[in-house]
Amino acid sequence: MSQDEIKLEKPLFYNNPFGLRFEIGPSEIGVWANREKSQLNEEYFKAALERAQSIFNTAFTSSDDISIAYQIFSDGRRKIKKKCHVLRQIKIEKSKEISFSEHRELYLENLNYKCEYWHRATAHELTTEDANINKILLALINTDFGSRQPSIGGECYFINHTKGLVLNLYDDRGMDVVALKRETLLPLYKRHNEWILNYDREHIDEVFSQI
Numbered sequence: 001m002s003q004d005e006i007k008l009e010k011p012l013f014y015n016n017p018f019g020l021r022f023e024i025g026p027s028e029i030g031v032w033a034n035r036e037k038s039q040l041n042e043e044y045f046k047a048a049l050e051r052a053q054s055i056f057n058t059a060f061t062s063s064d065d066i067s068i069a070y071q072i073f074s075d076g077r078r079k080i081k082k083k084c085h086v087l088r089q090i091k092i093e094k095s096k097e098i099s100f101s102e103h104r105e106l107y108l109e110n111l112n113y114k115c116e117y118w119h120r121a122t123a124h125e126l127t128t129e130d131a132n133i134n135k136i137l138l139a140l141i142n143t144d145f146g147s148r149q150p151s152i153g154g155e156c157y158f159i160n161h162t163k164g165l166v167l168n169l170y171d172d173r174g175m176d177v178v179a180l181k182r183e184t185l186l187p188l189y190k191r192h193n194e195w196i197l198n199y200d201r202e203h204i205d206e207v208f209s210q211i
Contacts, residue, residue: 005164007106008069013176013200018182018207020178022051022197023174023195025172040147044172048172051195053134054192055177055188060128061128065160066127066159067125068123070087070121071120071157076115084121090126099121100120100121101119133158137169140170141172144171155168166179
C-alpha cells in the first residue's frame with residue numbers, strides 16, 4: 001500500500017469507506033477515581049492501554065511492513081524535534097529513512113495563513129519490533145491529561161503497508177482503524193466486536209455483518 005492511498009487526517013473513520021471505531025477508555029470504569037474529580041482512576045488507564053494493545057496486535061503482526069507517521073500543526077516556526085517522544089521510541093538504525101514533510105492538503109478549513117501547514121515525520125520500512133509501540137500508545141492515551149506522562153500532542157498514525165490499513169489512536173476515548181478493503185477489517189470486527197463504539201455501531205454493523 002502506498003502511504004498516500006489513505007489520507008492521514010482525523011477522523012479517519014468518517015473519511016474512509018471502510019473503517020472501525022473502537023471505545024478505548026471503558027465507560028463502565030470511568031476516568032475519575034472519586035466524585036470530586038480530583039484523582040484519576042488508574043484502572044481506567046490500565047484497561048485503556050490493554051484494549052489499545054490488543055487491537056493493535058490484531059491489526060499488526062511482526063512480519064508486516066509498517067511506517068509510523070507523527071504530525072503536528074505548525075504556524076511556520078514549529079518543527080518536529082528528532083528527540084520528540086514518538087521518534088525516541090523508534091530504533092532509528094532500523095528505519096530505512098526518517099522523512100520530514102510539510103502538508104497543506106490537511107484540514108484545509110483551519111489553515112488561515114500561507115505560513116500554516118501540518119509538519120510530518122515518517123519512519124519508513126519498519127516492523128513492530130523496531131519501535132516501542134506500547135509507549136507510544138500510552139502517550140496517546142495520556143494526551144488530554146497533563147499530569148500523566150508520557151504524553152504527546154499532535155497525531156500519530158500506524159500504517160500497515162502489507163495489509164493496507166491505518167490505525168489512529170486519537171486519545172483515551174477511541175481508536176480508528178481504516179483499510180482499503182472491507183475484508184481486511186473483518187478479523188478486527190469479529191474479534192473486538194464488543195469494543196466497537198456504540199454511537200457508530202449501527203453503521204459499522206451494516207458494512208461488516210454482510211455475508
